[in-house]
Amino acid sequence: MKSARIFRASALMVLSLSSAFGQAATQRIVKAANTFLATLDAKQKQTVMSAFDDEQQRKRWSNLPTSFVPRGGVSLKEMTEAQQTAAMALVSVALSPRGYEKVLQIMEADEVLKTSEGNGGGTGGPGRGRSGGPPQAGRGDGTPPSGRGDGPPPMNGNGRGRGPGGGGANFGKDLYYISILGTPSEKSPWILQFGGHHLALNITIAGEQGILTPTLTGAQPALYTSNGKTVRPLGQESDKALALLNALDENERKKAILGSRMADLVLGPGQDGKTIQPEGLKASDMNEKQQAMLLDVISEWAGIVHESAAAARMAELKADIRDTWFAWSGPTSAAAGSNITAYYRIQGPHLVIEYAPQELGGDPALHVHTMYRDPTNDYGRKLVAK
Amino acid sequence: MRINGAIALVILAGTPVWAHRLDEYLQNTIVSIEEDRVQAEMILTPGVAVFPKLISEIDTDGNGVISREEQQAYAQRVLNDLFLAIDGHRLNPLLVSMQFPPIEEMKEGRGEIELDFMSDLPRGERNRRLTLENHHERAIAAYLVNCLVPRDPAIRIAAQHRNYTQSAYELQYEDSGVAPATSSLSFWVGGLRWLLAGAVLVAASLVFRRRRRRDPVSAAGAW
Numbered sequence: 332m333k334s335a336r337i338f339r340a341s342a343l344m345v346l347s348l349s350s351a352f353g354q355a356a357t358q359r360i361v362k363a364a365n366t367f368l369a370t371l372d373a374k375q376k377q378t379v380m381s382a383f384d385d386e387q388q389r390k391r392w393s394n395l396p397t398s399f400v401p402r403g404g405v406s407l408k409e410m411t412e413a414q415q416t417a418a419m420a421l422v423s424v425a426l427s428p429r430g431y432e433k434v435l436q437i438m439e440a441d442e443v444l445k446t447s448e449g450n451g452g453g454t455g456g457p458g459r460g461r462s463g464g465p466p467q468a469g470r471g472d473g474t475p476p477s478g479r480g481d482g483p484p485p486m487n488g489n490g491r492g493r494g495p496g497g498g499g500a501n502f503g504k505d506l507y508y509i510s511i512l513g514t515p516s517e518k519s520p521w522i523l524q525f526g527g528h529h530l531a532l533n534i535t536i537a538g539e540q541g542i543l544t545p546t547l548t549g550a551q552p553a554l555y556t557s558n559g560k561t562v563r564p565l566g567q568e569s570d571k572a573l574a575l576l577n578a579l580d581e582n583e584r585k586k587a588i589l590g591s592r593m594a595d596l597v598l599g600p601g602q603d604g605k606t607i608q609p610e611g612l613k614a615s616d617m618n619e620k621q622q623a624m625l626l627d628v629i630s631e632w633a634g635i636v637h638e639s640a641a642a643a644r645m646a647e648l649k650a651d652i653r654d655t656w657f658a659w660s661g662p663t664s665a666a667a668g669s670n671i672t673a674y675y676r677i678q679g680p681h682l683v684i685e686y687a688p689q690e691l692g693g694d695p696a697l698h699v700h701t702m703y704r705d706p707t708n709d710y711g712r713k714l715v716a717k
Numbered sequence: 718m719r720i721n722g723a724i725a726l727v728i729l730a731g732t733p734v735w736a737h738r739l740d741e742y743l744q745n746t747i748v749s750i751e752e753d754r755v756q757a758e759m760i761l762t763p764g765v766a767v768f769p770k771l772i773s774e775i776d777t778d779g780n781g782v783i784s785r786e787e788q789q790a791y792a793q794r795v796l797n798d799l800f801l802a803i804d805g806h807r808l809n810p811l812l813v814s815m816q817f818p819p820i821e822e823m824k825e826g827r828g829e830i831e832l833d834f835m836s837d838l839p840r841g842e843r844n845r846r847l848t849l850e851n852h853h854e855r856a857i858a859a860y861l862v863n864c865l866v867p868r869d870p871a872i873r874i875a876a877q878h879r880n881y882t883q884s885a886y887e888l889q890y891e892d893s894g895v896a897p898a899t900s901s902l903s904f905w906v907g908g909l910r911w912l913l914a915g916a917v918l919v920a921a922s923l924v925f926r927r928r929r930r931r932d933p934v935s936a937a938g939a940w
């Protein structure tokens with residue numbers, strides 16, 4: 332009797348603490364959003380903001396470069412340095428430190444692509460100034476990244492210049508757009524979108540809750556060197572999944588490995604609201620250690636958003652774990668330090684994750700697309716419906 | 718011009734320049750099963766390198782515009798290249814809707830042709846088998862085929878089988894909403910069993926009543 336009371340009290344305490352942390356995070360995000368909006372002129376503000384239920388704007392994301400699929404909102408390239416700082420501070424506070432670092436590494440990969448490919452063969456000359464050092468993760472606690480070469484991706488000297496190649500820009504870390512659907516609020520739902528080539532974050536803030544689905548991450552090159560360090564923006568997604576596959580016994584692997592080629596994402600951009608039949612190995616057939624490894628793979632996506640939202644999401648996905656499936660297609664090994672070249676999918680009642688290396692004429696280990704969805708709650712639909 | 722340059726770079730340097738499909742024709746099909754019909758959505762994405770071949774087959778008069786008639790003709794060609802069957806009986810899929818992107822988008826490898834088709838399903842047994850084969854442009858195709866989780870709770874997907882390229886797909890499912898077919902042997906066998914059980918019960922009840930009449934005390938004591 333006494334222990335039941337203690338358990339109830341502890342559960343209530345955890346719930347209220349989690350709610351309090353969520354509320355605090357929302358307060359910080361709303362404050363950062365208003366700070367950012369205050370830096371914009373009237374025209375920019377109009378471009379950045381749209382109605383919460385603007386279905387067209389919700390769907391305006393892609394894995395493709397922004398010159399192919401125009402995004403809504405305002406790009407970093409069109410902002411002043413102060414606006415860029417405020418924009419990236421907003422993105423930073425909505426994400427966990429690791430999530431923000433991942434985003435910056437994806438953007439940096441696009442900068443590497445721009446440099447190596449001359450930005451789509453544009454005709455302009457070399458850009459003014461040069462890119463600063465690689466962007467680094469902010470603290471994710473609402474404090475804008477500070478210091479030189481830190482936080483917002485440095486543009487080109489004055490933040491508005493052009494990179495190598497000039498016109499016809501396809502790639503580069505300044506070609507990422509920010510938009511807000513609805514009005515930043517601690518109570519009413521609104522959406523923060525941030526994305527460009529290989530990145531689409533759709534973060535719905537609804538009171539103390541934060542929902543990160545649908546979100547697309549990708550990278551090309553998915554392995555590069557920056558300041559002498561090897562960077563793999565989606566390296567953990569690759570390594571942890573391969574470790575899980577290797578932790579399965581022969582029978583489990585037979586179930587997990589699909590016998591067909593998966594050429595691309597099944598539920599990529601434009602495929603909102605669909606739930607396909609799960610396949611592969613069901614986690615109820617895994618032992619506890621394997622289930623924990625599966626959750627660890629999932630955390631690479633669920634953990635992109637700020638910590639209190641990530642904790643709530645992980646608790647939901649942990650509760651679903653026995654109904655979660657793991658399917659693999661392709662090579663079952665990878666060169667040391669390299670990404671896998673296999674497709675995999677993790678699917679549960681509230682989850683779809685796809686990892687899809689791209690065979691587009693090059694090494695698929697160097698070009699990866701991933702998708703993260705909650706078919707029951709993309710764009711926070713479940714919360715809004717309540 | 719820019720695209721040609723990009724392909725040249727890919728071929729020469731062996732590294733991907735573009736973030737989109739090059740030499741394949743992605744055909745992503747998602748099937749949806751209901752009690753009396755099958756629907757499917759096909760999203761077709763031609764790669765940059767295969768676009769010239771495909772556009773000559775779509776824009777047949779070569780005027781740079783895909784007319785409604787040309788769209789219809791191409792969509793029908795795709796459907797003709799499919800083999801759709803239920804329990805071994807061939808079905809005739811009907812085009813429900815189609816959307817074609819601007820030619821410029823397809824030229825850049827980002828244009829998606831969307832075709833929706835459906836077919837009525839004849840009544841059948843509880844356990845059913847849907848077969849879909851896609852032979853459209855098989856030399857350059859990258860096929861994907863999946864099934865949506867059925868909305869009808871009476872329908873349960875039992876298994877999905879595909880060949881390596883996903884050009885051949887078999888979906889096994891169970892429809893628990895199907896009433897037993899009255900013409901089947903199993904129905905008669907099952908019916909006879911019930912009839913026999915009923916007759917045994919009636920006979921037992923008659924014997925019991927007769928005994929009660931003969932021995933009212935022991936019968937009352939039994940209760």
